[in-house]
Amino acid sequence: MAQQFEPLIIGFTCNWCSYRAADSAGSMRLKYPPNIRLIRLMCSGRIDTTFVLQAFANGADAVLISGCHPGDCHYVEQNYKAQSRFLLMRRMIAQMGIEPQRLQLLWASAAEGTIFAAEVTKMIEEIRKLGPLNWKGGQLSAVSHQRSAIAEVAV
Amino acid sequence: MVSVGSHKNINLMAYSEVTKVEGYVGNFTVTVRKKARYVKEADCTGCGICQEKCPKKVIDQAYEAGVGYRKAIYTPFPQAVPKYPVIDRDNCTFFQKGTCKACEKFCASNAIDFKQQDEYVTFQVGNIILATGYDLFDARRISQYGYGRLANVFTNLEFERLSSAGGPTGGKIVLRDGVTVPQSVGIVHCVGSRDKHYNNYCSVICCMQSLKFAHLVKEKTGATVYNFYMDMRTAFKDYDEFYQRVLDEGTLFVRGRVAEVTDAARQSGEEGKLIVQVEDTLIGKQRRIPVDMVILSAGLEPRHDSKQVGHLFGISCASAGWFIERHPKLDPVATMTEGIFIAGCAQGPKDIPASVAQGAAAAARVVGKVQQKEIAVEPIRASIDKERCSACRICNNQCPFTAINFIEAKNGARAYSEVNPALCQGCGTCVAACPSGAIAGTVFSSKQITAQLNGLMLLNIGEAVPA
Numbered sequence: 001m002a003q004q005f006e007p008l009i010i011g012f013t014c015n016w017c018s019y020r021a022a023d024s025a026g027s028m029r030l031k032y033p034p035n036i037r038l039i040r041l042m043c044s045g046r047i048d049t050t051f052v053l054q055a056f057a058n059g060a061d062a063v064l065i066s067g068c069h070p071g072d073c074h075y076v077e078q079n080y081k082a083q084s085r086f087l088l089m090r091r092m093i094a095q096m097g098i099e100p101q102r103l104q105l106l107w108a109s110a111a112e113g114t115i116f117a118a119e120v121t122k123m124i125e126e127i128r129k130l131g132p133l134n135w136k137g138g139q140l141s142a143v144s145h146q147r148s149a150i151a152e153v154a155v
Numbered sequence: 156m157v158s159v160g161s162h163k164n165i166n167l168m169a170y171s172e173v174t175k176v177e178g179y180v181g182n183f184t185v186t187v188r189k190k191a192r193y194v195k196e197a198d199c200t201g202c203g204i205c206q207e208k209c210p211k212k213v214i215d216q217a218y219e220a221g222v223g224y225r226k227a228i229y230t231p232f233p234q235a236v237p238k239y240p241v242i243d244r245d246n247c248t249f250f251q252k253g254t255c256k257a258c259e260k261f262c263a264s265n266a267i268d269f270k271q272q273d274e275y276v277t278f279q280v281g282n283i284i285l286a287t288g289y290d291l292f293d294a295r296r297i298s299q300y301g302y303g304r305l306a307n308v309f310t311n312l313e314f315e316r317l318s319s320a321g322g323p324t325g326g327k328i329v330l331r332d333g334v335t336v337p338q339s340v341g342i343v344h345c346v347g348s349r350d351k352h353y354n355n356y357c358s359v360i361c362c363m364q365s366l367k368f369a370h371l372v373k374e375k376t377g378a379t380v381y382n383f384y385m386d387m388r389t390a391f392k393d394y395d396e397f398y399q400r401v402l403d404e405g406t407l408f409v410r411g412r413v414a415e416v417t418d419a420a421r422q423s424g425e426e427g428k429l430i431v432q433v434e435d436t437l438i439g440k441q442r443r444i445p446v447d448m449v450i451l452s453a454g455l456e457p458r459h460d461s462k463q464v465g466h467l468f469g470i471s472c473a474s475a476g477w478f479i480e481r482h483p484k485l486d487p488v489a490t491m492t493e494g495i496f497i498a499g500c501a502q503g504p505k506d507i508p509a510s511v512a513q514g515a516a517a518a519a520r521v522v523g524k525v526q527q528k529e530i531a532v533e534p535i536r537a538s539i540d541k542e543r544c545s546a547c548r549i550c551n552n553q554c555p556f557t558a559i560n561f562i563e564a565k566n567g568a569r570a571y572s573e574v575n576p577a578l579c580q581g582c583g584t585c586v587a588a589c590p591s592g593a594i595a596g597t598v599f600s601s602k603q604i605t606a607q608l609n610g611l612m613l614l615n616i617g618e619a620v621p622a
Contacts (some may be wrong), residue, residue: 010608010612027483039611040288041598041599041604045241045584046583046584046596046599047587050601051608053605054605055612058608058609060612075555075584081553110491111473112474
């Protein structure tokens with residue numbers, strides 16, 4: 001049986017909406033594949049372009065930025081700043097030869113555990129189809145170890 | 156309510172609307188629009204002569220649920236607090252035609268003021284409790300139940316007014332013609348609740364309310380009463396005992412969702428009646444039950460403007476529109492915004508004892524905060540390294556709380572930006588935006604996040620764990 005490609009996705013979530021959405025997905029016993037690993041920030045506005053580039057450089061196949069719905073930001077309007085950085089970074093990674101859909105933005109409120117789980121699952125499938133992110137000169141040795149770890153969990 | 160209205164520490168503002176909320180816990184600035192009621196509160200004695208003399212009768216859609224009348228100058232109900240009436244501008248003869256002023260003529264204390272304007276009041280509060288209640292499900296939306304089309308289909312609120320001694324019929328349960336006493340009554344549960352076409356949730360109060368209706372109908376008219384229910388939900392103290400009592404009184408229970416309420420007679424005995432078409436799931440048969448009166452137990456819905464209200468106070472709503480509590484089990488009173496509490500049906504459907512308990516809990520939480528005199532805040536704050544700051548001022552515009560001050564160059568010292576820790580909420584946007592890396596965010600520093608990133612990709616295995 002051919003081994004299925006298991007992507008590694010880093011998700012940045014905000015403390016108030018999207019992290020709570022993931023939390024509520026958990027308390028609702030919803031399931032989504034373990035390919036995504038979340039990092040909690042206080043606000044999606046904390047997204048530093050370097051975090052995203054670091055994630056790609058270190059072997060993540062995709063990055064998800066997730067925050068509160070427009071107008072619902074706990075810090076008034078910082079998710080708009082996350083959005084403008086997201087748009088900027090999408091163009092930037094495209095110029096670097098990375099498919100823009102490897103960087104995604106998801107608005108999820110604290111009550112939207114179902115939506116969060118469904119969207120994350122969709123994203124993982126999309127990235128699975130896209131295949132691994134291949135850097136020229138490949139810096140992937142550390143990550144191949146990681147992939148097999150995920151594959152074990154997924155089985 | 157009377158003791159609330161006369162308490163020296165409570166400022167009751169009826170007929171008012173919050174238009175703006177600024178600040179944070181302990182220091183909210185609230186702007187309230189006091190709508191013009193065209194009655195001077197300072198002069199009105201609440202004698203009620205204006206309501207008596209007002210020649211204009213209006214159907215009361217609010218308190219009387221459309222089955223009774225009020226005047227164009229009115230208080231919502233006789234025991235209302237505060238007791239000052241309000242003039243309904245859209246129905247007042249003076250405002251519409253320019254003549255009348257009967258209320259002004261008869262008012263002994265000259266309290267009527269047709270020129271009154273809306274007034275904006277601003278004040279400081281430390282904590283806010285939202286208890287904005289619910290909207291009743293509009294039974295017209297389920298057209299097959301015939302509400303609004305078939306005269307003798309009533310909603311639960313209409314029936315409440317019919318059965319109330321202070322209501323338009325003086326407590327007599329009669330059909331829409333106002334005289335005929337029904338011989339048989341059908342009560343439909345779960346109207347707009349537990350229904351994927353309308354609302355998925357259970358509205359909690361309808362089972363007990365329908366049982367109460369059945370009991371009242373039996374007691375007052377002796378009519379045959381049918382309850383059409385999906386499941387009886389009589390949780391909580393003494394509720395199931397009441398259900399048993401209503402069963403013993405001879406009320407009939409049919410388990411099944413009503414398909415239709417119609418006046419189209421098909422068999423003898425159905426003429427001139429409302430026919431309830433229902434599958435009795437306990438005997439597995441379709442039944443047509445002719446009755447004189449149908450009462451729809453319409454469910455509870457979030458307030459139509461709950462999203463806007465939530466936005467105004469900086470809290471969020473679940474998808475249905477109920478306000479989200481801080482924790483569904485451990486903290487159902489507080490919200491994610493410090494200093495804002497919720498109580499009653501604004502948080503979710505609940506009955507009177509639960510609403511009272513939650514209201515008391517919210518009040519106690521606020522009293523606790525007031526007694527503490529100081530509050531603990533999260534230590535998550537940004538700070539700027541003065542030496543590394545290039546004074547580019549990029550961060551100045553990023554902050555929504557105006558927590559970053561720019562210090563001009565002076566006496567040979569370089570210009571720099573500085574974070575006011577009292578205003579900083581710790582979102583970290585400025586940390587990410589600083590091109591010089593001069594801003595550090597406690598708890599969420601770039602170093603910490605990078606370490607997490609590496610940890611998630613198993614890159615730092617074997618590295619020393621930071622102390």
